[in-house]
Amino acid sequence: xxxxxxxxxxxxxxxxxxxxxxxxxxxxxxxxxxxxxxxxxxxxxxxxxxxxxxxxxxxxxxxxxxxxxxxxxxxxxxxxxxxxxxxxxxxxxxxxxxxxxxxxxxxxxxxxxxxxxxxxxxxxxxxxxxxxxxxxxxxxxxxxxxxxxxxxxxxxxxxxxx
Numbered sequence: 001x002x003x004x005x006x007x008x009x010x011x012x013x014x015x016x017x018x019x020x021x022x023x024x025x026x027x028x029x030x031x032x033x034x035x036x037x038x039x040x041x042x043x044x045x046x047x048x049x050x051x052x053x054x055x056x057x058x059x060x061x062x063x064x065x066x067x068x069x070x071x072x073x074x075x076x077x078x079x080x081x082x083x084x085x086x087x088x089x090x091x092x093x094x095x096x097x098x099x100x101x102x103x104x105x106x107x108x109x110x111x112x113x114x115x116x117x118x119x120x121x122x123x124x125x126x127x128x129x130x131x132x133x134x135x136x137x138x139x140x141x142x143x144x145x146x147x148x149x150x151x152x153x154x155x156x157x158x159x160x161x162x
Contacts, residue, residue: 033114033139035118045087046135047085047088048128048131049128051126053079057079058074064106068107071102071103076100078099083126097151099120101120117154117157119157128157128158133148133149137156
């Protein structure tokens with residue numbers, strides 16, 4: 001009987017230890033993505049447009065364990081008045097492009113992982129947008145199968161100096 005109890009305690013401790021290792025190591029295994037070169041952006045993008053940002057719409061949500069390990073995501077949609085289409089076909093004069101930023105709101109230092117899009121655009125700014133429609137956008141393909149235009153992750157927004 002004592003041997004069975006000892007084995008079950010060891011098994012319990014073993015599973016707890018494996019769970020903690022998995023929990024802490026899984027966040028460490030995610031790495032930041034290096035910005036893509038112009039050639040890489042052009043290769044990944046299904047559409048490339050140049051235009052002026054007319055408006056930016058956003059909503060925020062939190063992900064994680066509140067107050068302990070929590071990110072705040074700011075999901076954004078930029079309304080862009082198209083001046084020129086450099087790749088792909090877009091017949092409209094406006095396009096709505098999606099991207100996001102996130103900030104660490106948890107306790108302690110931010111764990112490693114994917115970073116926000118950089119640079120972020122502003123209203124009135126002239127930019128070149130590298131976009132993916134129903135295709136891989138630098139992070140995933142499964143999140144971009146709804147016909148919308150996602151900005152290529154991580155640096156698919158390139159401000160143009162006037």
